[in-house]
Amino acid sequence: MPMSIHDTTNAHELATGVFADEVVAVESGSRLADFLREATAANHSVIPFGGRRSLATGNPTEPARFGLDLTGLTGILSYEPADLTLSVRAGTTLADIQRALGEGGQELPIDVPFPDVTTIGGLVATGFVGPRRLRSGSLRDLLIGCEFVRGDGLLAKAGGMVVKNVSGFEIPRFLHGSWGALAVLTSVNLKVTPMARADGTLLAAFDDVGLAIDAAHRLIAAEPSIEACVVTSDRDGVRVSARSVGRAGAVAASLDSFAQCLGSEVARLEVEESRAFWRELVNQYAEDNSKTVLALGARPRDIRALATRIGDVTAGDESAIQVSPGFGSLRIMTPTDGEDLATGIVALAAADGANYVLESASPALRSSLPTWGAEPEGIEVMRSVKRQFDPGGILNLGRLPV
Amino acid sequence: MDRQQLLEELERIVGHDGIRHRPVDLLVYEYDGSVDGAVDTAAPTAVVLPRSTDQVSAIVKLAKRADLPVVARGAGTGLSGGAVAQRGGIIVSLTRMDRVLDVNLLDRTALVEPGVINLELSDGVRDQGLFFAPDPSSQKACTIGGNVAENSGGPHCLKYGVTTNHILGLEIVLPNGEVIWTRTAQDGYGGLDLTAAVVGSEGMFGIVTKALVKLTPIPAATTVMLAAFGSLDDASRAVTSIIAAGNLPASLEMMDNLTIQAVEPAYHAGYPMDAAAVLLIESDGHPVEVAESVEEIEALCREAGATSLRSADTAAERDLLWKGRKMALAAMGRLAPNYYLHDTVVPRSRLPETLETVEAIARHHKLQIANVFHAGDGNLHPLMLFDRRKPGDVERILEASHDLIHECVRVGGMLSGEHGIGTEKRGYMTLVFSESDLRAMAGLKEAFDPDQRFNPEKVIPTGYMCGEVKQLHLQAMQQQHGIVPV
Structure with missing residues (x-):
């Protein structure tokens, strides 16, 4: 069995409003598979986490039996500069990855909030996309393979260590932005690029x-x-x-x-x-629980109207707005007491049919506002995938509306 | 439901001119672009050519009632048997759904129906300074729907990525007839990235009826270089040093002497007939960036032993250099009546030894193998030349294929870089994936399509779907092909 960690300072509150009875750490894929198989059998809920940079985003999860600490699952498994490929364990931080790539004159051309603590597994799971998406894309575009453990404990891999590959279904990219609701990543394979001079x-x-x-x-x-x-x-x-x-x-x-x-x-x-x-x-503009942070997605053609309306609502207060007009991303940050403001913005976004997620908010605001925008189309298929990957329904309960 | 009743109901959905069912009309739909012999042909019960999403949905609902398989098909240029109706049933040909519904310059997107032809989409938006980046060799004929199903690549995916990197959302008909729009996981989207799952799923998860595709701005400058080499090894070393020096060309293609012998007399692209290999290298981007990188790449080619170098800056010169590459497959008819094209992909640094292995396999099986491929991606395209009419030729290429695939996998490669698994390479999936890996893939299929309605008997080897017996399949593989999965 995995070792239990008794963290005296923060054993139960993994992030603001996110609780687990016990925190366990795993250092290998096979251990993780055993753990999740047993957790499914015992019907124990699990919240996996890496650098905890986005752990409070989305719906408040129910308190879990276990917090699953993946930060010990670190290290580069293979890096071939001549192949422009990297395979790395999921708990490795982005700073460590960029450092190793830098020695080969290469990099991942993506934006990463807090690279010293953000793990590659966490970044894939949360599907974070920054301003460089305009030209270089996001981590989704660089994923070429992964190893993962499904909720039911099945340890599997998909993709490979080649930069172009259509052998089998595209599970690595599908897990991008799945918020740990289907499987826990143990390693990811990435396409890297020459470092910009x-x-x-x-x-x-x-x-x-x-x-x-x-x-x-x-x-x-x-x-x-x-x-x-x-x-x-x-x-x-x-x-x-x-x-x-x-x-x-x-x-x-x-x-x-x-x-x-x-x-x-x-x-x-x-x-x-x-x-x-x-x-x-x-x-x-990353998750920060001393503020309220909302992330919105809209069509670039609609972003001006949406941003202007939001600007009208927030005029004269301490709010800050960041817009990527080229691909329709918008982040708004308001002081914690700006709850009415957040409610107003959410109403605007919803009226526009824009996607949104509450990335940071006080527990009170989280429980009073729907944290995700409109229910996605194809929800029945998504639930069916959830049942296949996590039949016991133990992973990240309620985080995503699937 | 008997055949007559089925045909009548299908006709009610798509109209008299939207259905084919006479044996002579069905014959062409027994095939796609793959080699007869490597892929079994099979006749569908009927082919329908719908004009709307509603019609596709009605066809799928009817197929469900009749308990028949449904196979979606675009231009039929696929090379792995993906569009062949292995278990019969209904082929849904989407070629009449061929409208570009919207192009938006601010969004840099096009909303298209699945039957739009790849090159026609790019041609249609070029005046607005945009193009659709995936450019498979078949781009004059293949459809966007087919590109989505196969996750197609092309020479320019070294820099621009493959189809999946250019699809923002899909309208699909699910196996129960329901119509949904998939999205990609992005800011504020509280759902799973079904788009990622559907692209490359070879028509097994849903039938694409609309695609929202990303359009890419045409770079400000483009230069194509042609470098000739005295040996394949020199050309491979040039590839490695170009990448190692921190260049990421838009494309980096290699052609060997046998390919040059076929191409040059046909198209006069200017490839030196005595070169052991040529590299076609395209650099694009900011004019200053391109000028500097061209200089650097030319120097690296010289260092690697290039015997001649040419570069083309005008569109006409570039097109001529590219013509030889893009028409290479067509030119093979000058060398042999048939060819079998492979699509294995290896880590780029293993290219030199893999090319030696290809030569050894050619010698061992007494075959001519031409190489024309995406060197920058490590995506090989060995063309095994043969004559179907000669007894034993098909068997020889199948044996050589078996050796080739095993050797590529041995150096860390994969079965297919861009052509798909289909039925052609389905038996080889156990070479690269474990039972658990295949169970996970099968689980995804079952989540979308529990009845195995869409494109059955593709990609996942028999034995991984519910209720199947793996051992039987392994036995059959051994008996039929002498393949012992590891």
Whole structure:
């Protein structure tokens, strides 16, 4: 049996409002398979976790019998720079992964909040997508294989260690964003890319969010190789931040054309400054239980209207908004006491048919607001998949509406 | 339900001109693009050509009542038997659902019906500065629905990814006739990523009736280089050093001398006839980026022993260089009446030894094997040349195929990079997947399709669905093909 950990400081509250009677740790796939098989037999509920960076997102889970700590499941299983592939155990942090890849002159071209604690398994399970989705995509695009244990204890793998593969069904990508409701990842295989030689960001100021979004759309249309473009509205005012990565000459030339297209340049950030800026930006809008954070998804064509309406609701308070107009992502952060505000925003999103999820909120707000937007189509198929993968219904009860 | 009643009910759904059932009309639907001999042919009871999602849904509901299998089909260019109705039943040909319903420039998406032809979609949005990135060799004929089913690739997926990276949502008809829209897991979406599951599921989970696809902006600059080498090994080393130096070309293709012998006299693309191999390397992106990377790649090719180098910047020059590559399969008719095309994929660094293995297999089985493939992805396409009319030729290529697949798997490779498993490679799945792996895949299939209504007897070897007996299958595999699964 897995070893029990008696964490004296935080044994039961895994994250705000997320409780488990006992925390267990596993260090191997076969141990994990035994554990989940026994938990299914005994009808014990389980909340798997890695860096606990997104553990409170979504519906409040019922208190579980076990919290399953996967942070001991670490290490790189295989890394072949010449193949541009990496296989890594699920509890490995993104910082460790990027460090190892960096030694081979390579990287994962994705945004990661809090890479020092965020684990690769957690990032796959929660399907986090950051501003670089505009050009480089997300982790979903880099997944080429994985090993996992289903809720019923079946240890299996899918995909492989080749960058292109249609041998068998696409389970790795299907588990991306499944919020640990189907299976627990033990390792993932990823396609990696050569590290960008240079990195640069141009910041431009605007008078209001609507105008900034219009400018961002124009910029994205004019610049096919733009890496990321985000509109933010916060105490620094309204800004468009546009990023370019690649060879130094191309980055410098891109920033010049960004400046020309946007006008109103306020700053240019080079290499390390640029990287730090985007790290900070992503961290700022990640789950943080001292604030209320809502993530919305809408069509790019609708994002201006939605952001403007939300801007009207939040005008004059401490809220901050981050919009990726190119792919219709919007995050709003309000102070904890802004519960009426959050309720208003959720109502706007729901009226627009936009997806949304409450990433951070006080337990009181979580229980008073529906945390996910409209029920997804195909819910019966999703429930049928859940029954196949987790017949005992022990994994992450209630987190997703499946 | 008897056959006559079935035909009448189908006709009520799709109209008189939407159904085929005479034996002579069904004959063509016994095949897809795969090699006769590697894939069994089978006749459907009827073929229907619906024009709407409602019709597809009604057909599926009727099939459920009649307890008949349903096989979705696009252009029939597939190479693994995926569109052949192994157990008979109804083939739903989606070629009449071929409208582009919406193109949105802000969203960079197109909403299309499944019968839209891949290249026509790209051609239709090119004026707006966009294209649909997956570009399989069959792109002049193959459909988006077929691309979704097979998760098709193409030369440019080295940089741009395969079909799954370009599908944002799908309208599908489920095996009970229900119509749903799938989504991808993204901001605020509280559901499972059914899109990820359906793409590449070879028509076994749902029938795609609409697809919301991502369109990619056309890069500001594109250069195609042609590098010739005196040996396959030199060309392979160039591939490795280009990647190792931190370049990610849009595509990186290799053709060997046998391929050049077939292609050059036919299309005059300018490939040196005496080269042991040529690399076709495309670099795209920001003009400054492209200029610098072309310089670097050319230097690396020279270091690896390139005997000649050419580059093309204009669209006409680029198209000519690409023509030889894209028409390579068609040109094989100059060398032999038939070919059997493989699609194994190996880790890129194992390419040199794998190419040697391919040569050894050719010698051992006294076959000519031409290589034209996606070197950057490690995705081999050995073309085994043969003559179906010669006794023993089909058996020889099947034996050589068996050796090839085993050797590729031995170096960490997989069965298929982009052509799919279908029935063709279904018997080999146990080489790369354990019983547990296959049970997990079968579980996903059963969640979508508990009655095994859609495209039965594909991908998952017999024995993994509920109620099947694995041992029987293994026995049959051994008797029929001499294959002993590990």
